[in-house]
Amino acid sequence: MKKLVLSLVMAVLCAVPALAKDDSVLKMATTTSTADTGLLDYLAPIFKKDTGYTLEYVSVGTGAALALGQNGDVDVVLVHAKASEEKFVAEGYGVERFEVMYNDFIIVGPKGILPYSTDIKATLGQVYDKKLNWISRGDDSGTDKKEKSVWKALGIDPSKNPNYKESGSGMGSSLSMADELKALILTDRGTYLKMKSDASVKLDLDIICEKAPDLLNQYGVIAVNPQKYPDTNIKAANAFIDWICSERVQKLIAEFGVDKYGQALFVPNAKK
Numbered sequence: 001m002k003k004l005v006l007s008l009v010m011a012v013l014c015a016v017p018a019l020a021k022d023d024s025v026l027k028m029a030t031t032t033s034t035a036d037t038g039l040l041d042y043l044a045p046i047f048k049k050d051t052g053y054t055l056e057y058v059s060v061g062t063g064a065a066l067a068l069g070q071n072g073d074v075d076v077v078l079v080h081a082k083a084s085e086e087k088f089v090a091e092g093y094g095v096e097r098f099e100v101m102y103n104d105f106i107i108v109g110p111k112g113i114l115p116y117s118t119d120i121k122a123t124l125g126q127v128y129d130k131k132l133n134w135i136s137r138g139d140d141s142g143t144d145k146k147e148k149s150v151w152k153a154l155g156i157d158p159s160k161n162p163n164y165k166e167s168g169s170g171m172g173s174s175l176s177m178a179d180e181l182k183a184l185i186l187t188d189r190g191t192y193l194k195m196k197s198d199a200s201v202k203l204d205l206d207i208i209c210e211k212a213p214d215l216l217n218q219y220g221v222i223a224v225n226p227q228k229y230p231d232t233n234i235k236a237a238n239a240f241i242d243w244i245c246s247e248r249v250q251k252l253i254a255e256f257g258v259d260k261y262g263q264a265l266f267v268p269n270a271k272k
Helices: 002-018 032-036 039-051 062-070 082-090 120-129 142-154 171-181 189-196 234-244 247-255
Strands: 025-031 054-060 076-079 094-109 134-136 164-166 184-188 206-209 216-224
Touching: 025 032, 025 062, 025 234, 032 039, 032 054, 032 171, 032 189, 039 054, 039 234, 039 247, 054 062, 062 076, 062 082, 062 142, 076 082, 076 234, 082 094, 082 142, 082 216, 094 120, 094 171, 094 189, 094 234, 094 247, 120 142, 120 206, 134 171, 142 184, 142 216, 171 184, 171 189, 184 189, 216 234, 234 247
Parallel strands: 025 054, 025 076, 134 164, 134 184
Antiparallel strands: 076 216, 094 184, 094 206, 094 216
């Protein structure tokens, strides 16, 4: 699986240089959730109107997104794995990390497969003990990192469950796989709500576990360091950071999804 993930990262790395190179373009690497929920497609034209910059982005797992930044192929990263983000900055690849917004992780699965819970460790313990079907991203994404950290805290090697499978793909594809195999899966709430409401998808998975303290899903934005990569469009990256952390855009994020899902898909929390 590691070889597969590496191959996928390299495929993205090869694709990114084809993006426009002029100073009016901001190149971003971000997670699948910001794309799958539709948030970036919503914000990009507003960013263009407000600043004049065109946002071009690739959506991959957080590990792959940070790899794009480490390779100097993008100007900014918007991801959700704090420890990895801080390491990215500490190693000189990023300038500074700014918190932007959060949502939360939930566990979803076939209706009635397990009782509803607010304790993720208890839920995962039951998944393992009962050898239930489980789909893991297995792609070094922020979601994958979160899942692995909880298994590790439990002292459980989930791969010893014969019904544990890795998708090696993004959140949307992984949810579809879980639905098809009648399995449980850890997902961000935003992507789940987006797919659950899409009549063409017909996602038949219910929330099994939510609202646990360790299910917070924080997103951060980091400009790629121009001292390491002089061709980085640092002016556009800083413009995006200032823009997305502004009070006006934070309000737009707070409102995104409310009319369609009855709740926001992300909660803004950029520090003023």
